[in-house]
Amino acid sequence: MEIKKYGERILRKKTRPVAEVNDEIRQLVAFMVKEMYAHQGVGLAANQIGIDLNLAVVDVGNGVRILINPKILKAEGQTVEEEGCLSLPGKFFKIKRPQYVEVEALDRFGRLKKIKAQDYEARAFCHEIDHLNGRLIIDKAGFWQRLKYRFKL
Ligand code: ZN
Numbered sequence: 001m002e003i004k005k006y007g008e009r010i011l012r013k014k015t016r017p018v019a020e021v022n023d024e025i026r027q028l029v030a031f032m033v034k035e036m037y038a039h040q041g042v043g044l045a046a047n048q049i050g051i052d053l054n055l056a057v058v059d060v061g062n063g064v065r066i067l068i069n070p071k072i073l074k075a076e077g078q079t080v081e082e083e084g085c086l087s088l089p090g091k092f093f094k095i096k097r098p099q100y101v102e103v104e105a106l107d108r109f110g111r112l113k114k115i116k117a118q119d120y121e122a123r124a125f126c127h128e129i130d131h132l133n134g135r136l137i138i139d140k141a142g143f144w145q146r147l148k149y150r151f152k153l
Pocket of ligand 1: 084085086087127131
């Protein structure tokens, strides 16, 4: 499946909340995990495959995390690292993110769970939650980095 790329409208729209975690949603989650691995990603948001739902999957090597209607409850610390995105292939931007986050989300059974993450995983959570709110890494990149990207300098 083709991943939606920078410039496509659906990536810029805040996604709709998942109303009910049912078998369809569980199938979608399984499909998204497969697609994430197929594209060598560490995260994938539903709108990146053209589906307007507030749902993302993440696996930075700690196992699959499912984020359904995720909300950041707490964010602490700060780190700056280069970050890429399947929707901006081959581009990397230095992005400031919290070092630690606590996220509340529904799991695949519709249970509200609190997930704690740090470093790379916290970064991936924030990246995916940004997607679900219609934001991309280029929005957070510095002015000069954005300019370089826009004008292909
Ligand atoms: Zn991304």
